[in-house]
Amino acid sequence: xxxxxxxxxxxxxxxxxxxxxxxxxxxxxxxxxxxxxxxxxxxxxxxxxxxxxxxxxxxxxxxxxxxxxxxxxxxxxxxxxxxxxxxxxxxxxxxxxxxxxxxxxxxxxxxxxxxxxxxxxxxxxxxxxxxxxxxxxxxxxxxxxxxxxxxxxxxxxxxxxxxxxxxxxxxxxxxxxxxxxxxxxxxxxxxxxxxxxxxxxxxxxxxxxxxxxxxxxxxxxxxxxxxxxxxxxx
Amino acid sequence: xxxxxxxxxxxxxxxxxxxxxxxxxxxxxxxxxxxxxxxxxxxxxxxxxxxxxxxxxxxxxxxxxxxxxxxxxxxxxxxxxxxxxxxxxxxxxxxxxxxxxxxxxxxxxxxxxxxxxxxxxxxxxxxxxxxxxxxxxxxxxxxxxxxxxxxxxxxxxxxxxxxxxxxxxxxxxxxxxxxxxxxxxxxxxxxxxxxxxxxxxxxxxxxxxxxxxxxxxxxxxxxxxxxxxxxxxx
Numbered sequence: 430x431x432x433x434x435x436x437x438x439x440x441x442x443x444x445x446x447x448x449x450x451x452x453x454x455x456x457x458x459x460x461x462x463x464x465x466x467x468x469x470x471x472x473x474x475x476x477x478x479x480x481x482x483x484x485x486x487x488x489x490x491x492x493x494x495x496x497x498x499x500x501x502x503x504x505x506x507x508x509x510x511x512x513x514x515x516x517x518x519x520x521x522x523x524x525x526x527x528x529x530x531x532x533x534x535x536x537x538x539x540x541x542x543x544x545x546x547x548x549x550x551x552x553x554x555x556x557x558x559x560x561x562x563x564x565x566x567x568x569x570x571x572x573x574x575x576x577x578x579x580x581x582x583x584x585x586x587x588x589x590x591x592x593x594x595x596x597x598x599x600x601x602x603x604x605x606x607x608x609x610x611x612x613x614x615x616x617x618x619x620x621x622x623x624x625x626x627x628x629x630x631x632x633x634x635x636x637x638x639x640x641x642x643x644x645x646x647x648x649x650x651x652x653x654x655x656x657x658x659x660x661x662x663x
Numbered sequence: 664x665x666x667x668x669x670x671x672x673x674x675x676x677x678x679x680x681x682x683x684x685x686x687x688x689x690x691x692x693x694x695x696x697x698x699x700x701x702x703x704x705x706x707x708x709x710x711x712x713x714x715x716x717x718x719x720x721x722x723x724x725x726x727x728x729x730x731x732x733x734x735x736x737x738x739x740x741x742x743x744x745x746x747x748x749x750x751x752x753x754x755x756x757x758x759x760x761x762x763x764x765x766x767x768x769x770x771x772x773x774x775x776x777x778x779x780x781x782x783x784x785x786x787x788x789x790x791x792x793x794x795x796x797x798x799x800x801x802x803x804x805x806x807x808x809x810x811x812x813x814x815x816x817x818x819x820x821x822x823x824x825x826x827x828x829x830x831x832x833x834x835x836x837x838x839x840x841x842x843x844x845x846x847x848x849x850x851x852x853x854x855x856x857x858x859x860x861x862x863x864x865x866x867x868x869x870x871x872x873x874x875x876x877x878x879x880x881x882x883x884x885x886x887x888x889x890x891x892x893x894x895x896x897x
Contacts, residue, residue: 446683447683531802549800563787580808596732
């Protein structure tokens with residue numbers, strides 16, 4: 430019997446935001462795999478490190494981050510091969526996914542390579558989307574609101590058009606796109622309905638008024654939430 | 664010192680999908696509150712009932728479900744008053760929220776009534792959005808996808824226009840709107856990119872091809888996920 434791949438959402442950063450289920454399955458798995466930047470620390474492993482001292486085998490999926498997609502695809506090919514070898518030997522492999530495995534996560538690259546040949550089970554996790562809303566004390570959406578998730582790399586005109594057309598939006602993957610996104614929000618008169626958070630739920634979480642954010646300092650793990658009824662919640 | 668309101672996401676239904684943090688805070692709170700339909704069982708309380716035998720005081724927020732909003736607003740007024748009385752007496756109150764407190768949840772009605780006067784802390788939870796994706800083994804979104812969350816009650820033409828304009832969508836609050844939504848997906852040629860799940864992560868979870876779903880049997884807790892690159896994941 431080949432093993433099962435467990436895609437485990439470990440949550441947005443606060444170690445306690447892992448689910449009881451993901452924690453149990455991670456600790457029961459003989460092999461744990463996780464992505465890490467080349468030569469760097471794994472964010473997903475960092476989240477759960479206090480629960481990982483059980484002598485499990487670890488597979489580091491070394492991925493060149495935020496570069497051209499080709500080298501990353503080769504890295505996922507190699508990782509899928511290593512994971513497949515464990516599965517064929519009958520061992521389950523828990524793949525740690527920051528946030529949720531299927532919400533803009535890199536797990537789908539492994540899923541695409543393994544799901545046709547092996548049993549894959551997904552354990553959903555707390556995503557950065559709801560974690561950011563909680564940190565900002567800003568409801569994402571309610572009633573019959575239309576909510577859009579918009580990646581920061583979208584072109585300026587497209588961001589503007591889409592923001593005009595929804596009740597609420599989460600703008601993700603900000604990083605070096607922050608200045609453009611702020612310009613769009615300003616143009617649409619939405620600055621006072623928009624809230625910025627970086628590294629939500631981590632120890633170095635930071636909430637800042639958009640006007641005070643230095644664009645060069647915006648990390649990849651940041652988000653802007655917009656709700657046009659904004660202050661109506663309080 | 665007045666108490667704190669904890670808005671605790673308890674996840675989509677599987678009791679093990681509560682976070683370690685929400686479980687700890689719930690068990691530490693002297694008072695636990697949760698919504699329930701008039702004269703019925705609370706879904707949120709049902710999720711966590713195995714961890715609730717500690718003699719905590721319980722406040723049932725009896726809400727007339729899926730009716731005109733007015734009686735519900737009066738019910739939230741009464742619930743906010745009862746919770747405020749506990750807070751003023753120095754007791755923390757944990758409010759149980761199915762899924763995530765700020766993702767289309769009823770918690771925002773209490774948040775709106777209490778946040779100006781009391782300390783409110785939100786613990787994000789696994790939402791039905793990512794739980795449904797996990798159940799369907801269907802990634803929600805990746806890379807620079809635009810993802811929309813669309814409530815089923817939206818008018819047919821608006822649903823069609825919005826579905827045409829995104830890479831991926833989650834259509835929530837289906838219930839009696841299922842037939843309309845399926846008609847729209849059919850018209851747009853998206854039926855084979857759309858997947859239906861009801862009661863994701865619960866014991867009676869059901870995945871069905873859209874063509875086989877009986878519209879009169881579709882519960883409120885159901886969802887359709889659409890991704891236009893659909894089968895490209897596998």
